[in-house]
Amino acid sequence: MNLALVLEMVASGLGDQTAVVTADRQISYAELQELAGRAADLFEADGASAVFYLGTSHVAFPVSLFGAATAGIPFVPLNYRLGAKQLDHMVASHPGAVMVADRPPADAWSSSLVRCYERHDLLALLDEQGRASRQAPASDDIERPAVLLYTSGTTAAPKAAILRHRHLASYLMGTVEFAGAEPEEAALVTVPPYHVAGLANLLSNLYAGRRIVYLESFDAALWLDTVRAESVTNAMVVPAMLARIVEEVGDGAVADLPTLRSLSYGGARMPASVLERAFEMLPDVGLVNAYGLTETSSTIALLGPDDHREAFGSEDPAVRARLGSVGRPLPGIEVEIRDEVGSVLPAGGVGLMFVRGEQVAGEYAGSSVLDDAGWFPTRDRGHVDDAGFLFIEGRADDTIIRGGENIAPAEIEDEIHAHPDVEDVAVVGVPDDEWGQSLLAVVVRRPAATVDEDELRTFVRDRLRSSKTPDEVRFRDELPRTDTGKLLRRELVAEAVDRPH
Amino acid sequence: MSQELKVGARLKSAACTTEVVVVKAPTGAVDLRCGGAAMAGDAVAGREPLDAEQAVGTVLGKRYTDNESGVELLAVKAGDGSLSIDGRLLTLKGVKPLPASD
Numbered sequence: 001m002n003l004a005l006v007l008e009m010v011a012s013g014l015g016d017q018t019a020v021v022t023a024d025r026q027i028s029y030a031e032l033q034e035l036a037g038r039a040a041d042l043f044e045a046d047g048a049s050a051v052f053y054l055g056t057s058h059v060a061f062p063v064s065l066f067g068a069a070t071a072g073i074p075f076v077p078l079n080y081r082l083g084a085k086q087l088d089h090m091v092a093s094h095p096g097a098v099m100v101a102d103r104p105p106a107d108a109w110s111s112s113l114v115r116c117y118e119r120h121d122l123l124a125l126l127d128e129q130g131r132a133s134r135q136a137p138a139s140d141d142i143e144r145p146a147v148l149l150y151t152s153g154t155t156a157a158p159k160a161a162i163l164r165h166r167h168l169a170s171y172l173m174g175t176v177e178f179a180g181a182e183p184e185e186a187a188l189v190t191v192p193p194y195h196v197a198g199l200a201n202l203l204s205n206l207y208a209g210r211r212i213v214y215l216e217s218f219d220a221a222l223w224l225d226t227v228r229a230e231s232v233t234n235a236m237v238v239p240a241m242l243a244r245i246v247e248e249v250g251d252g253a254v255a256d257l258p259t260l261r262s263l264s265y266g267g268a269r270m271p272a273s274v275l276e277r278a279f280e281m282l283p284d285v286g287l288v289n290a291y292g293l294t295e296t297s298s299t300i301a302l303l304g305p306d307d308h309r310e311a312f313g314s315e316d317p318a319v320r321a322r323l324g325s326v327g328r329p330l331p332g333i334e335v336e337i338r339d340e341v342g343s344v345l346p347a348g349g350v351g352l353m354f355v356r357g358e359q360v361a362g363e364y365a366g367s368s369v370l371d372d373a374g375w376f377p378t379r380d381r382g383h384v385d386d387a388g389f390l391f392i393e394g395r396a397d398d399t400i401i402r403g404g405e406n407i408a409p410a411e412i413e414d415e416i417h418a419h420p421d422v423e424d425v426a427v428v429g430v431p432d433d434e435w436g437q438s439l440l441a442v443v444v445r446r447p448a449a450t451v452d453e454d455e456l457r458t459f460v461r462d463r464l465r466s467s468k469t470p471d472e473v474r475f476r477d478e479l480p481r482t483d484t485g486k487l488l489r490r491e492l493v494a495e496a497v498d499r500p501h
Numbered sequence: 502m503s504q505e506l507k508v509g510a511r512l513k514s515a516a517c518t519t520e521v522v523v524v525k526a527p528t529g530a531v532d533l534r535c536g537g538a539a540m541a542g543d544a545v546a547g548r549e550p551l552d553a554e555q556a557v558g559t560v561l562g563k564r565y566t567d568n569e570s571g572v573e574l575l576a577v578k579a580g581d582g583s584l585s586i587d588g589r590l591l592t593l594k595g596v597k598p599l600p601a602s603d
Contacts, residue, residue: 001509001524005577009562009577012561012578013561013562140510140511142508142509143509165509166508166509173524173575175602179561179562180596204602204603208601210601234601236602262601264602288601290602290603298603302599302602304600331597
């Protein structure tokens with residue numbers, strides 16, 4: 001199934017229903033198809049090889065995405081917060097492309113870009129343009145690249161992952177029932193278009209027939225107001241957003257969001273304290289933890305509402321611990337945990353996670369990293385418990401080897417997080433002559449909190465053991481994170497190397 | 502009329518407005534029909550008569566399967582005919598809904 005076919009199906013099945021709402025404009029499924037068809041005509045007339053999208057979530061995002069799909073060329077969303085150097089490099093990597101942007105083009109792009117449309121100019125141009133020359137895609141080909149998506153690059157320079165039409169179609173068909181949403185359902189979306197969650201979110205909600213409400217920039221009070229004003233039933237947030245929503249609602253209060261039924265989260269580790277507070281303030285809302293990677297066309301494992309309720313209500317530590325898991329793999333997704341030499345580990349064994357399934361792309365420009373049997377090395381470390389719940393400890397590259405012992409930062413971070421004076425924390429390995437790597441904890445204190453290095457080290461030593469006690473604790477006003485809340489550990493390591501204690 | 506089915510291929514009914522996309526292809530050639538008439542990429546709706554015995558209809562967005570051949574089809578346009586493979590009527594695939602994750 002080609003993405004343009006997805007559009008054709010929703011336009012014929014859902015026609016005049018509202019598809020996408022942004023502050024300045026809303027469009028129906030039929031209008032989206034017509035605008036995308038016109039955009040395809042425009043991109044073809046430009047002779048475009050690809051379509052860049054540089055901007056926030058807006059009606060122009062699905063119009064550009066489906067315009068590219070209808071024209072049979074890849075869609076390449078770019079992170080609008082990147083610096084000029086990285087953007088220049090990305091633009092130069094795809095010569096002959098057009099761009100849809102919320103800003104004027106940089107001079108450096110003129111040699112490779114065919115044309116740059118300012119977002120509102122594009123929509124105005126499409127409104128004026130004649131009827132789209134066709135409603136059907138240029139090609140039904142499912143092997144073509146549909147979207148080139150740059151990975152978040154927390155451990156290495158960002159790479160363009162290739163998602164072909166068949167990968168995205170497999171994800172949709174495996175997880176969403178066509179037009180399965182009730183007519184009143186609406187999804188509030190705050191994840192950006194350049195993140196795989198933003199892409200998957202758009203496709204899933206369109207295919208389900210759920211009205212999409214875009215909030216261009218996140219603000220907790222505005223988010224709460226929008227849920228009420230737009231009668232939002234479903235929402236997806238990253239942990240940092242949920243932390244701010246919980247704070248905005250306030251301690252002990254119940255959030256007054258009568259229409260909200262489902263709140264999903266993902267993108268980074270969720271602090272247990274934030275999740276507990278969310279569960280208290282939204283007693284009637286189904287919480288969903290979604291885990292996936294750019295290279296797997298988004299979600300591959302889910303911790304659903306019933307799992308959350310069971311875990312919150314359980315006295316059994318093993319069941320309670322599932323709140324820290326990412327749930328069970330989706331049907332059609334296989335997961336294996338392997339040790340360093342590639343042997344598959346039994347339940348409970350901690351190792352490297354490999355996944356396989358039709359939605360798993362595992363391909364970058366010019367090369368696939370799938371093995372002969374189709375397994376994708378996620379480079380995440382984790383384990384599966386006896387009941388099949390998947391626990392992620394973090395990136396394999398983040399593992400600290402101190403004196404020959406493998407230490408996952410997450411375990412120590414979770415302990416430090418439990419200290420009442422701590423707002424945020426990261427544990428990283430710093431090169432050390434004696435131990436190979438030493439443990440550095442970088443801590444953000446709560447306002448007016450006074451906890452010091454000695455107290456935190458004692459706090460950890462009492463709970464874990466001395467080899468897992470930070471060798472050093474530093475304090476910072478905030479931690480460097482990506483927009484979805486992924487920690488930029490390498491920046492903390494670089495900082496520590498530059499400025500030794 | 503038997504034909505090889507290819508994943509992603511789009512086939513039309515000659516007896517009604519049904520159009521399908523192949524989600525899972527069987528090995529070897531099969532006789533795929535809708536409303537009693539053979540399906541093809543370039544079929545024209547209404548050119549063949551609709552067999553009243555095979556007229557339960559197809560529903561947009563639903564998937565239809567045949568266990569014996571392993572074929573799975575997605576209806577991308579609805580119509581009045583019923584889908585069949587080698588004389589066996591396809592069955593509507595039940596979907597176990599997942600909680601919305603995005």
